[in-house]
Amino acid sequence: xxxxxxxxxxxxxxxxxxxxxxxxxxxxxxxxxxxxxxxxxxxxxxxxxxxxxxxxxxxxxxxxxxxxxxxxxxxxxxxxxxxxxxxxxxxxxxxxxxxxxxxxxxxxxxxxxxxxxxxxxxxxxxxxxxxxxxxxxxxxxxxxxxxxxxxxxxxxxxxxxxxxxxxxxxxxxxxxxxxxxxxxxxxxxxxxxxxxxxxxxxxxxxxxxxxxxxxxxxxxxxxxxxxxxxxxxxxxxxxxxxxxxxxxxxxxxxxxxxxxxxxxxxxxxxxxxxxxxxxxxxxxxxxxxxxxxxxxxxxxxxxxxxxxxxxxxxxxxxxxxxxxxxxxxxxxxxxxxxxxxxxxxxxxxxxxxxxxxxxxxxxxxxxxxxxxxxx
Amino acid sequence: xxxxxxxxxxxxxxxxxxxxxxxxxxxxxxxxxxxxxxxxxxxxxxxxxxxxxxxxxxxxxxxxxxxxxxxxxxxxxxxxxxxxxxxxxxxxxxxxxxxxxxxxxxxxxxxxxxxxxxxxxxxxxxxxxxxxxxxxxxxxxxxxxxxxxxxxxxxxxxxxxxxxxxxxxxxxxxxxxxxxxxxxxxxxxxxxxxxxxxxxxxxxxxxxxxxxxxxxxxxxxxxxxxxxxxxxxxxxxxxxxxxxxxxxxxx
Numbered sequence: 001x002x003x004x005x006x007x008x009x010x011x012x013x014x015x016x017x018x019x020x021x022x023x024x025x026x027x028x029x030x031x032x033x034x035x036x037x038x039x040x041x042x043x044x045x046x047x048x049x050x051x052x053x054x055x056x057x058x059x060x061x062x063x064x065x066x067x068x069x070x071x072x073x074x075x076x077x078x079x080x081x082x083x084x085x086x087x088x089x090x091x092x093x094x095x096x097x098x099x100x101x102x103x104x105x106x107x108x109x110x111x112x113x114x115x116x117x118x119x120x121x122x123x124x125x126x127x128x129x130x131x132x133x134x135x136x137x138x139x140x141x142x143x144x145x146x147x148x149x150x151x152x153x154x155x156x157x158x159x160x161x162x163x164x165x166x167x168x169x170x171x172x173x174x175x176x177x178x179x180x181x182x183x184x185x186x187x188x189x190x191x192x193x194x195x196x197x198x199x200x201x202x203x204x205x206x207x208x209x210x211x212x213x214x215x216x217x218x219x220x221x222x223x224x225x226x227x228x229x230x231x232x233x234x235x236x237x238x239x240x241x242x243x244x245x246x247x248x249x250x251x252x253x254x255x256x257x258x259x260x261x262x263x264x265x266x267x268x269x270x271x272x273x274x275x276x277x278x279x280x281x282x283x284x285x286x287x288x289x290x291x292x293x294x295x296x297x298x299x300x301x302x303x304x305x306x307x308x309x310x311x312x313x314x315x316x317x318x319x320x321x322x323x324x325x326x327x328x329x330x331x332x333x334x335x336x337x338x339x340x341x342x343x344x345x346x347x348x349x350x351x352x353x354x355x356x357x358x359x360x361x362x363x364x365x366x367x368x369x370x371x372x373x374x375x
Numbered sequence: 376x377x378x379x380x381x382x383x384x385x386x387x388x389x390x391x392x393x394x395x396x397x398x399x400x401x402x403x404x405x406x407x408x409x410x411x412x413x414x415x416x417x418x419x420x421x422x423x424x425x426x427x428x429x430x431x432x433x434x435x436x437x438x439x440x441x442x443x444x445x446x447x448x449x450x451x452x453x454x455x456x457x458x459x460x461x462x463x464x465x466x467x468x469x470x471x472x473x474x475x476x477x478x479x480x481x482x483x484x485x486x487x488x489x490x491x492x493x494x495x496x497x498x499x500x501x502x503x504x505x506x507x508x509x510x511x512x513x514x515x516x517x518x519x520x521x522x523x524x525x526x527x528x529x530x531x532x533x534x535x536x537x538x539x540x541x542x543x544x545x546x547x548x549x550x551x552x553x554x555x556x557x558x559x560x561x562x563x564x565x566x567x568x569x570x571x572x573x574x575x576x577x578x579x580x581x582x583x584x585x586x587x588x589x590x591x592x593x594x595x596x597x598x599x600x601x602x603x604x605x606x607x608x609x610x611x612x613x614x615x616x617x618x619x620x621x622x623x624x625x626x
Contacts, residue, residue, distance in 0.1 A: 048517055050458055140441055143462040147455040164454035165510075173466035173514030175458045189513070204517050 003157040004330035007166060012188035015329055015336040017297070019320055021312045022342035026320055028327070031186040031337050034294075037344050040199025041247035043238055044192075045290070047181040047255045048204040050172035053150030053164055054179070055092075056084075058113035064103040065089040066111060068118070069153055070178050071210045072225050074132045075276060077121055080142060083225065085214045086129045092154030092161065096215025104128055116145030127219045153179050153211065155333060167333075176208040176228065182333040183253030183295045201242070203235040207255040212303065223303065226278040229259035233272035239289060240270075250341060251290040254307040257281060260289040283309035292341030297324050297331045311340045389413045389439070391464030393456075395447050395507070396474030398425035400576030401526065403432075404598035405471055410438025412602050415464035417441045419456055419474065439464070447474050447503030448495065457510040466514040469605070472504035472548075473526045478540030480581045485539040493540045500544035501551065508555060512564055519563035522605060525552045527568045527616065549616060556614030565613035569604075571597045572620045589624060596621035 008014050018027040018037060029037065038044070054070040067087040074081035086102035105111075105128075109120045116135065124130035135142045152167045169184040170192075192202060208228040213220050239249055239260075251257045262277025264270045270289055281287075283306060293311050298304040300321055308317055320338070329336045392409045396402035397418025410416045410433045418440060420426040426442040433440035441463045445452045460467055478496040479488060508523055515521025530538040531545035549568045556566040573579060575591035600619050604611065611617050 046517070048514060050461060052458065053455075139463060143459045144443070147459050163451065164458070168454065168510075169513075171513040171517040172510075173461055173517070175462045189516070192516075202517070 002328050002330055003332040004335035005157055005159045007334045012186050012191050014186050017320055017324055017338045018344045019312050019340040020344045024316060026323055034191050035194035035198050038200045041245055042200045043242040043247055043249050044202045045256050046184050046204050046252045047207045048171050048173045049177035049181055049206050050175040051152055051167040051177045051180045052175045053152050055151045055153045056113040056149055058111050060103050061110055066102050077132055080135045081121055082133050084131055084133050093156060095156045102129060114149040116149050126222050174206050176206050178210050180333055181209050181253050181255050186337050201238055203238040205231040205235050205259050207259040209255045226276045228276050230274040231263055231272050236270055236272045248291040250292045252294045254304050257290050257307055261287055264289055281310050282306035283314055285310040295338050297329050297336050297338055389415050390468035391415050392469040393417045393460050393467040394471045394473055395419045398429045401571055401594040402473040403429045404594040407433055408598040408602040410440055412606055415439040417460045417464055419443045419445055421446050448498035453506045469522045470511050471524045475500050477582055482537040482582055484537055488540055496540040496544050501547050515564045516562045521564040523566045525568050527570050529570055553614050567611055568616040569601055570618045575624055592621040593624045
């Protein structure tokens, strides 16, 4: 696939593939058109987690290089404990699959990341590379050290390392995410305020997005690990109002789907409050809270594809995948976007696709129609 | 499955407040006054020692305070200030852009002001606050509430000779604040400019070393009035410029 190697000039102006599951149709737009694609009465639910600088470079007691990527708070062991995936020598420019393995650590071993120290509190039965790290000291010490020493998790396909500000959404608040909740990247305040003027509401929740891949097949098979979420009462009310009035709830990103559906399943009904979910979503899953999803472009090889498959027939998603590949959509964290929504407002746009085509790499309307498979 | 344990640090007692230039003068006094009013306070300042003292003073008075040693003019430090603040006290409900530099001291005529000195003054007094507001107003708009205060001066309005760099930076900050307020109208987020008048602070002594300190207001009293204004029933309209005055120390 065609990974985006750098961020776009304007965060809210990337390509958008619209998958209308009611009509079984695909349309290509730009994300600047989002305010027109949703209808008055719809509700956009975002993950307001800010991204933590979760990658720490350091050494073990024997002096071996190690990178720890924080992946989740260890809520069982409590404050100051984080689950971390360890990597050996090297840096982000190498694919994680190609990095040498980290030193094998035992409980009680210490790691030093500059002025920040951590102790191995436990090892996961899943993999020797997954450990619970305890950071001693006060909250001021922990967060001061983390923000001084840590860098955001980087991606080997990028042209340049990402600074911390570049991995934040425009509404990022609580620093809970260990990897950017990237589906929200194309949302600017221009777009959010335009949506509100059009009668589309927005609401927030916080979900501690963890790593989506580690390069270790055994570990990757276990991802995502249980993740914390917190859903405000106002968001629960807004969702209930929206459904009562016939509007649609659109989740911005897979993390929002996990939080909403995870909360619903754990508590019997969607309820306000904090929780932890280990929900894994795939094609057999029927979302009951979210009606649609705004997401990045994911290939069928990625675990996120499973979440998309809960919102659209797999046949239609495969057609979408063929289309985005054939037309060079950019994938991954800084890439293009996809909106899966029953009855997305593309009616007038349909004529456009028959006429001048779909954009710079446009194809004649007939070709598009050919690509659009039956659901 | 359910786990309602709080994050290590966010304990959800009281709203958070971020104050720049928090180790001395008005900033330190605002920290104390906001902590007394129930806010969980984060102070930002460049120098560690006075910052630690200011934090210790608030804690000794029973308040919650944290210190972040950083320069608001450093672009790459802003995301860390914002992230650490949100980790410690939650995304702040109040941001007070109080850190300022006078520019060259003794104050100089514009004709004698180095270009670099003007640039540095704008970085500290205008661009730093812009970056902090940009990072913090987003979550405020999403929540539908928040207060941003830019500390200004009558040097933003009057053309005092030798106050060129400082006066121009504060005038620009005020105009930026009015435009923020216009753009955020209806979102529940208010942006205010507060002119605290002449106070007995180190900045005042740097600017006017010959001044009679007994004629100057105590920053503690001004801070009390500002906090009363922000938390009281007669909150000023967003976008407005408010002059807050206290009596001279001697009176």
